[in-house]
Amino acid sequence: MKSIKIRRISGTILYHGFIWIFGFFMIYPILWLVASSFKDEVEIFQKSYSLIPSSLQFDNYVQGWKGFGGITFGTFFKNSFVIVILSTIGQVxxxxxVAYGFARIKxxxxxxxxxxxxVTMLLPSQVLMIPQYILFSKLGWVNSFKPLVVPSYFGYPFFIFLMMQFMEGIPRELDEAARIDGCNQWGIFFxxxxxxxRPAMITSAIFSFYWKWQDFFGPLLYIKKPNLYPVSLALKLFSDPAAVTDWGAMFAMSTLSLVPVFIIFVMCQKYIVEGISTTGLKG
Structure with a gap:
């Protein structure tokens, strides 16, 4: 019994040790990004492996927040939140x-x-770029948020499938009981x-927030005015091959751009697990 207990303890220690080491290597790039946001440019490249700055350079955040051409990063964050919030509401x-129509209406x-x-889930996004750009250009939507927001209000295939599977796990007897009580199709749905x-909707909202927040190519394709740039596109402005790149300010603003994503994950991680783990279970 004693040897079995020792083996269990040893196995537990090895397991948790491996998880800690593996987890550290997984988050090391993020830790390095945060640490580099407090370093000067010389230290960033001379001691690129170190996670501990020799001195905290808060000036990186001050300079980075000033932005470019009189446009502060507050404007870029505001643009990102406008795009993300409107798109997330529309997609969910x-x-x-649409999922209700497929799951409950014949x-x-x-x-x-x-x-x-x-099939649309299998299409590479590159296939749709040119037709969509031509369409939005003819509509006069280029240099606005419309190409990034309006398509979200026509459903997203992955979220439709996710919610459909969730609805399939809800007994249809509830629909019949609601009809007996006088509910129509809209009443049953709402x-x-x-x-x-709700778990599937929150999961979809979280994924939509993540994907829209980090979207770079969409704004790059449709937005040409710097005052309309979201954060993902504004970060590119720090890197200028024809001039000096302010690495400290770039890392500082990159760190700030992770804050909303981190907050959403911490607050809603239980819904992600619940929404995915219960999808596809039949009632």
């Missing part, structure tokens, strides 16, 4: 509505439309299913 709301051509939706699929 429209995807929930109509002609349902399987064909569902198959087309699944009063019965919408509250029950």
């Amino acid at each position: 709301a429209s995807s929930a509505l 109509f002609v051509g349902q399987k064909v439309l569902f198959g087309c939706m699944i 009063r019965i299913l919408l509250p029950l699929i």
Whole structure:
């Protein structure tokens, strides 16, 4: 018994030791980014491996926040929040509505439309770039937030599929009971299913927030005015091959750009696990 207990303790120590070491290597780039935001440029490159600054350079944050051409990083953060919040609301709301139609309403051509939706998940985004740009250019939406926000209000295939699977786990007897009580299709959706699929909706909102916040190519393609740049695009302005790159300020603003993502993850991580782990379970 004693030897078995010793083996269990040894196994536990080895397991947790491996997890700590592996976890450290996983987050080392982020730790290095945060540490470098407090270093001067000489120290960043001379002691690139070190995570402890010799002295804290808060001036990196001051200089970085000043931005470029009179446009502060407050403007860039505001632009990012406008794009992300509007897009997230659109994607989650429209995807929930489309998922309800596929999961609970029978109509002609349902399987064909569902198959087309699944196929769109397989299309590389590069295939759609030119047609979308031509369309938005003819509509006069270039140099605005519209190409980044408006398409979100027509559903997102991954979120539709996620919510559909979640709805399939909800007993249909609830729908029948609601109909007996006088609810129509809209009443069933808003009063019965919408509250029950909240974990899937929150999971979709978190993913939408992450993907839109870090989106670089979309703003690069459609936005040309610096005062409309989101944070992801504004960070590129620090790197200028024709001039001196302010690495300290770049790392400082990059660190600040991680704060909203970190806060969202800490506050909502239980919903991510619940939304994914319960998806596909049948009632």
